[in-house]
Amino acid sequence: MTAPTLLIRDLRLSFKGYSGLVEVLHGISLHIDKGERVALVGESGSGKSVTARIILGLLQTMRTARISGTVNFEGRDLEAMSRAERHRLRGTKMSMIFQDPTSSLNPVYRISEQFHEVLKRMVPGIGRAEADRKAAAMLADVSITEPERVLASYPFQLSGGMNQRVMIAMALANEPSLLIADEPGTALDVTVQAQTLKLMRELVTRHNTAVLFISHNLGVVREFADRIYVIYKGRIVEHGKATQLFDNPRHPYTRALMNAIPRITGEGIPKIQDNSDEYLAPLVVHEGCGEPGEVA
Amino acid sequence: MLIFAIARVIPGDPARIALGPNATAEQVENLRLRLHLDQPLSVQYGHFIADLAQGDLGVSLYTNRPVTQDIAQFLPATLELIIVAGLMMILIGLPLGVISARYRGSWADSTIRIFTLLGVSAPSFVWAVILMLLFAYFLPLFPIAGRLADSMTVPTVTGFLLIDTLLAGNIKAFGNAAWHLVLPAFALALSGIGQAARLTRSNMVETYDKPYIEMAESYGFPEGRIARRYAFRPSLIPSLTIIGLDFAAMLGNAFLVEAVFAWPGLSRYGVAVILRKDLNAIVGTVLIISALFLIVNIVVDFLIAMINPRIRLSQRAQ
Ligand SMILES: Nc1ncnc2c1ncn2[C@@H]1O[C@H](COP(=O)(O)OP(=O)(O)OP(=O)(O)O)[C@@H](O)[C@H]1O
Ligand SMILES: [Mg+2]
Numbered sequence: 221m222t223a224p225t226l227l228i229r230d231l232r233l234s235f236k237g238y239s240g241l242v243e244v245l246h247g248i249s250l251h252i253d254k255g256e257r258v259a260l261v262g263e264s265g266s267g268k269s270v271t272a273r274i275i276l277g278l279l280q281t282m283r284t285a286r287i288s289g290t291v292n293f294e295g296r297d298l299e300a301m302s303r304a305e306r307h308r309l310r311g312t313k314m315s316m317i318f319q320d321p322t323s324s325l326n327p328v329y330r331i332s333e334q335f336h337e338v339l340k341r342m343v344p345g346i347g348r349a350e351a352d353r354k355a356a357a358m359l360a361d362v363s364i365t366e367p368e369r370v371l372a373s374y375p376f377q378l379s380g381g382m383n384q385r386v387m388i389a390m391a392l393a394n395e396p397s398l399l400i401a402d403e404p405g406t407a408l409d410v411t412v413q414a415q416t417l418k419l420m421r422e423l424v425t426r427h428n429t430a431v432l433f434i435s436h437n438l439g440v441v442r443e444f445a446d447r448i449y450v451i452y453k454g455r456i457v458e459h460g461k462a463t464q465l466f467d468n469p470r471h472p473y474t475r476a477l478m479n480a481i482p483r484i485t486g487e488g489i490p491k492i493q494d495n496s497d498e499y500l501a502p503l504v505v506h507e508g509c510g511e512p513g514e515v516a
Numbered sequence: 517m518l519i520f521a522i523a524r525v526i527p528g529d530p531a532r533i534a535l536g537p538n539a540t541a542e543q544v545e546n547l548r549l550r551l552h553l554d555q556p557l558s559v560q561y562g563h564f565i566a567d568l569a570q571g572d573l574g575v576s577l578y579t580n581r582p583v584t585q586d587i588a589q590f591l592p593a594t595l596e597l598i599i600v601a602g603l604m605m606i607l608i609g610l611p612l613g614v615i616s617a618r619y620r621g622s623w624a625d626s627t628i629r630i631f632t633l634l635g636v637s638a639p640s641f642v643w644a645v646i647l648m649l650l651f652a653y654f655l656p657l658f659p660i661a662g663r664l665a666d667s668m669t670v671p672t673v674t675g676f677l678l679i680d681t682l683l684a685g686n687i688k689a690f691g692n693a694a695w696h697l698v699l700p701a702f703a704l705a706l707s708g709i710g711q712a713a714r715l716t717r718s719n720m721v722e723t724y725d726k727p728y729i730e731m732a733e734s735y736g737f738p739e740g741r742i743a744r745r746y747a748f749r750p751s752l753i754p755s756l757t758i759i760g761l762d763f764a765a766m767l768g769n770a771f772l773v774e775a776v777f778a779w780p781g782l783s784r785y786g787v788a789v790i791l792r793k794d795l796n797a798i799v800g801t802v803l804i805i806s807a808l809f810l811i812v813n814i815v816v817d818f819l820i821a822m823i824n825p826r827i828r829l830s831q832r833a834q
Contacts, residue, residue: 276733278734310733310734310736311735311736311737312736315734316731316734316735318727318730318731323726323727323728324728324731325731326728326745326746326749327750327825327826328749328750328825329745329749337735338735341735341736341737374829376826377829400734
């Protein structure tokens, strides 16, 4: 059996602030198998983005962050790696897509230059012409009909949906084994978001890329993920296959999230003020979905 | 026109001052006639504009030479000082800001911030006096005044000593001229360095929070490259605006710094002609300074348009 692409075990994170240590992640475990699409769903502030940043090795360099637990990437312990080794994985074996495509691209460089930069991560000596050729092919893959025009443009000259496609093409350009999508396209309008997500799904399936899909919207996740982890206040509260979870949400928080699925706008963070004991009920694991090495 | 008007309302009869107390009433009257000073102001203005259009600024009553010739003699010294100070501002100020922002919160950042705060907190002539006392008087590392050691001479070609000494192939004189430039130029540049560094830092720190920086980090681009291409380049636009303004402000500040370091530049000339109410020379000096001010601003706007694709492209579309 090959090692899962990503295996996180009992991950804890605290930030050192003026008022002492504040724990943000209270022991998270999750895994993603090769080519699997997994969603991490929870409300704002529940700890989704920090998890992503730890996987990329970005929080480890932050002086105020205290991290414990294990993060294995393709069987290798990230903590055991040197800073340079972790750095080498970024942009090559792992890549990331962000919430707002237009502001995630550098405003003062053309798309082709930014693509070149990304491709250089894999092939440091790649020339501009060669990079442009590859980029054009990648852009064609995300259904962009005039790759040359897009490559010669600045991000502000393109629509949000177009930039989102560019981001997807860039993220997959180096054939990473893990793609992290942090609320991709939440800043776009619903139909464009749906289109680009469909496209992304096709591409990751074709390339057999594992995906960690981060969202606060269960409705969006439903279309995309094989498996879902629900995170609430730094704890995983429910975990199961997408079908299981939607057919039979068992944790009170998951049920509240389901009821909050926005029907028309696709926007909106669930309004959950409740802090009762019920929400802090123990982890619910659906049948056949335990963490590797644990009794399910 | 404003310049013209201000020069005319300063009290005192220019012809009288020019000719000195011993001149006869007849001589004074002759000069007044020649300068059209006897005619109404509106007519004087007409003469002035007509001459200006031909590149003629009239004759200085103080040196008795065409004002353009005087300016051509004194301007290069001032320009040399300002250009060197401007280069210092860019070559010291911007890198300090970049280092400060990239290592924000570190001791290097704190040191730079204190240094730059000092720089902006006193006007350049105060720095001129302080630097002169410290590094020319108590610690005689630099010459105390002037542009070149008295023992040296170089033929005047451009008036820029740094260029003329090189043209003459006189490396020793070049070094000497550069050595004379250090203190006055640094005094003149200090507040600009401070402003450029502080502004670059604050813009870059703000830019570091932008999503495209996070994206660059998540792709593992090298840190130095992120600092330069992702944080600095977009922050350069506002910094450049300030540098342009500071550069223009140096034209004025140079007056006092030149006075402190006995720099034989336009300010010396300007002060001398104002005291003598030398109308043509005053107007000429102020005109040249305003023209330089304008040119600097246009160049800066042009540079900004060049590095900001949004402006560049919208102009091309029109
Ligand atoms: N650099 C930091 N220093 C201190 N606290 C932080 C830092 N980054 C994040 N946090 C805290 O960690 C918690 C989780 O943040 P995170 O960004 O992961 O939330 P999220 O689930 O991604 O929410 P959102 O949906 O708003 O993106 C928040 O309470 C946040 O205040
Ligand atoms: Mg987030």
